[in-house]
Amino acid sequence: MKTRLCIVTGSRADFGLLRWLMQDIADSDNFELQVIAVGSHLSTTFGETRAEITAAGFCLDATVDITMPADSPADICRYTGTAMARFADTYQQLQPQLIIVLGDRYEIFAAASAALFCGYPLAHLMGGELSEGAIDEALRHSISKMASLHFVANDTYRQRVIQLGEPPERVFTVGGMGVDALHRSTPLSRVELEQTLGAPLLERNLLVTFHPATLATTNTTTDESPDAQMQALLDALTALDQTRIIITFPNADAGHKRLISAITQFCADNPNALHFASLGQQRYLSLMRYVDAVVGNSSSGLAEAPSFGIPTVNIGDRQRGRMKASSVLDCPPQPTAILEAIQLCYQPEIRARAKNCVNPYGDPGAAKRIVTALESIPLTGLRNKHFHDIAVPPSRTEA
Numbered sequence: 001m002k003t004r005l006c007i008v009t010g011s012r013a014d015f016g017l018l019r020w021l022m023q024d025i026a027d028s029d030n031f032e033l034q035v036i037a038v039g040s041h042l043s044t045t046f047g048e049t050r051a052e053i054t055a056a057g058f059c060l061d062a063t064v065d066i067t068m069p070a071d072s073p074a075d076i077c078r079y080t081g082t083a084m085a086r087f088a089d090t091y092q093q094l095q096p097q098l099i100i101v102l103g104d105r106y107e108i109f110a111a112a113s114a115a116l117f118c119g120y121p122l123a124h125l126m127g128g129e130l131s132e133g134a135i136d137e138a139l140r141h142s143i144s145k146m147a148s149l150h151f152v153a154n155d156t157y158r159q160r161v162i163q164l165g166e167p168p169e170r171v172f173t174v175g176g177m178g179v180d181a182l183h184r185s186t187p188l189s190r191v192e193l194e195q196t197l198g199a200p201l202l203e204r205n206l207l208v209t210f211h212p213a214t215l216a217t218t219n220t221t222t223d224e225s226p227d228a229q230m231q232a233l234l235d236a237l238t239a240l241d242q243t244r245i246i247i248t249f250p251n252a253d254a255g256h257k258r259l260i261s262a263i264t265q266f267c268a269d270n271p272n273a274l275h276f277a278s279l280g281q282q283r284y285l286s287l288m289r290y291v292d293a294v295v296g297n298s299s300s301g302l303a304e305a306p307s308f309g310i311p312t313v314n315i316g317d318r319q320r321g322r323m324k325a326s327s328v329l330d331c332p333p334q335p336t337a338i339l340e341a342i343q344l345c346y347q348p349e350i351r352a353r354a355k356n357c358v359n360p361y362g363d364p365g366a367a368k369r370i371v372t373a374l375e376s377i378p379l380t381g382l383r384n385k386h387f388h389d390i391a392v393p394p395s396r397t398e399a
Contacts, residue, residue, distance in 0.1 A: 005025050005097070006096030006100065011040045013251065013298075016280075018102055031371075036061060036111075037050045039066060043252065046252060047249075087114035100125065101125070102124075122148055124146075126152065136214070145165075152172070153177075154362055162388060163390060173362075174369040177366050180365060185282055187285065188283065204244070204292055206240075211297055212250060237273070246279075247267065248278065249277050284300075292346065293311045295338075299322065301314055306357050306359040309355040309356075311350055311354045315332075323361070
């Protein structure tokens with residue numbers, strides 16, 4: 001009898017990373033794939049991207065609806081609680097033998113919490129990473145502590161998960177899921193891409209994604225707020241001539257509605273700019289082959305863009321602490337600084353550096369490595385684990 005592996009996906013972003021793992025699990029003689037969609041997958045605002053899951057050939061075994069009419073921090077807290085309760089019911093119906101989650105989103109935190117309380121073992125992908133400018137940082141490490149198995153992008157992240165007390169024999173370095181995805185997906189040609197976009201690419205082209213910096217939603221000055229940071233980015237983009245600007249909507253974090261409104265108005269005022277609720281993995285990765293740079297504060301600018309040999313303008317603190325290739329240019333969320341960083345992306349020295357950079361998120365093959373590991377691990381008794389202590393230097397008062 002096949003072992004039931006249940007993958008939870010909460011957004012266009014994590015489905016793009018999970019897609020090939022889902023395929024390899026479905027193709028395995030040892031496993032039965034179950035899929036749960038939650039969060040922005042079910043939202044028309046974000047393109048109702050559960051359709052991308054079924055279009056890729058997967059069956060949705062369940063959906064967990066947490067309708068999101070508002071987006072304050074308190075609202076996000078309520079959605080998380082609602083999701084946790086509904087995941088408990090869903091798990092009881094599906095009876096998975098291992099639940100697999102990726103990353104650090106609040107809906108994934110709810111899925112992991114429900115698994116812990118309901119007694120289902122959990123595998124966590126992409127633990128050990130840092131994003132010190134977002135609440136995702138705390139959620140990611142919390143999910144790691146709830147998990148029994150860990151699959152990380154590189155040895156630095158493996159060491160960090162072990163530092164949390166996780167047993168080393170349960171932490172596997174498999175490479176980056178995004179690197180895997182870009183090597184396994186079939187790219188669109190420029191003509192095909194332009195047809196799907198509904199507009200031609202120009203002499204210069206930028207791909208822009210900017211998410212709310214969730215640690216800046218409270219207790220910050222007006223200049224540091226997510227709204228002000230987004231406006232700084234749009235002010236910088238306004239100064240660009242003969243440039244096709246392709247903007248994807250932010251994720252469903254606190255404050256996303258005002259950012260979406262600002263993007264929509266910007267594109268209405270600037271005919272060279274296009275906005276999309278979701279590009280889908282194929283279009284998104286295809287665009288990276290033709291744009292001059294990736295701009296914003298999305299992890300894809302750090303994890304995937306370097307593999308295409310293009311620069312990334314990384315704005316603000318959202319991704320602070322995350323490993324970066326030499327192709328990444330950091331800048332504060334200020335119009336002049338952002339514009340200068342974008343202009344640097346066209347300098348021969350920066351383009352050459354991006355072309356020759358090494359992506360710190362590893363080589364392709366992550367999905368197959370995960371399946372191989374799962375096929376070799378006894379999946380019973382996983383919830384019982386020991387805390388792995390490591391040596392810690394004494395504090396000054398102990399010295």
